[in-house]
Amino acid sequence: MLKKNKCFTTVLIVFCIVFSMFITANAVTVSIGIDGTANFTNAQFYVLGSSNVTTYTSSSGTTVSGSIYPNDLCTVLDATGTYWKVSYPTSGGSKIAYCNKTNILSNTSYCKRISVYADSTVYRKSDMSTSFGTALTTDKIYMLSPISNGRSQIIYPTSSGYKIGWIYATAVTSASFTAEKSKFPSGKYWCHTPGAQYTADTISSSPCTCDKHGGGHTTNDLLTGSCGCNSFEGAIQCMGFARKVGYDLFGTSVTSWKRSTLTNDVETLSPGDYIRFKNDGHSAIVTSIDNTYIYVVECNADGKCGIRWGGAYSISTVKNSLTEIRRHP
Ligand SMILES: [Zn+2]
Ligand SMILES: [Zn+2]
Secondary structure, eight states: OHHHHHHHHHHHHHHHHHHHHHHHHTOEEEEEEEEOOOOOTTEEEOOSSSSOEEEESSTTOOSEEEEEOTTOOEEEEEOOSSEEEEEEEETTEEEEEEEEGGGTOSOTTOOEEEEESSOEEEESSTTOOSEEEEEOTTSOEEEOSOOBTTEEEEEEEETTEEEEEEEEEEEOOOOOOHHHHHHSOTTOBSBOOTTSOOOTTOOBSSOOOOSOTTSOOOHHHHHHOTTSBOEETTEEHHHHHHHHHHHHHHSSOGGGSEEEOOGGGGGGOOTTOEEEETTTTEEEEEEEEOSSEEEEEEEOTTSSOBEEEEEEEEHHHHHHTOOEEEEOO
16 A cells, blocks of 8 residues: 555656646647658757767768767758768857768658747757756747657748757647538538528528628618628628637637738648738638648638638639738637
């Protein structure tokens, strides 16, 4: 009995230590987007690990040139092939040589666009002991390794090039659409009989009878939905529906979500995010994204308040006509 208690206490202490590490780590929420190709030329970095790294006289990696110390601030000069051309400090100044990219990148086949929800401290090495700089919410950032132990290697832009470093990161919560799909099925209409009682959960099997689906509603229409179009939080049709789905998914108003108008942020949309695009002409909730398309759930793409799951818009279309993104909490 006594032994069991001691064991439990030990587990509890370990749990508390691990938990407090996560608290102090202060991980930034990141939205992980499409595959990307980062530019490494002029990127400052520290080699991985705490050992010296051998450098070579050429990109073939055959003749030894020297060593990079673990705390040397290095710069990538050319990032082609396996051995990258780098410069690093020496006792006499600096030296140019080649080092294996596996000493720079923790994962040589992973590169994804990300956006950070808040400005985030970047550390020199994965031990997170010394800061290197700050990655901003407005930066075009690439994640160079999947999140492991709450950490991820990234490359972000600076005034003179780039920096490769580490952040404490946690991926944004993913939305679950199951309940919304059964409440608002494809093929139904988000509308009601004009003048009849309705709620934002009302759907109809018949197209909306309102004759103003191309615009032309007055503010009064928007507030009451008296025309037959359903209304939610002061909006009807595509915008009202997107706000409704967003609210159902996360329990907060889409209009209170973190806003972005950066076209680059389209590359890091995540399921549940709200987009306003087509030059302020259409709203939708993102259900998924691949390297070419953004898939959405939407209303009124048919001009009749029809509900549709699986509508696809190319990333370039959304970028070129973007009004705003609202990042879900
Ligand atoms: Zn309508
Ligand atoms: Zn209407």
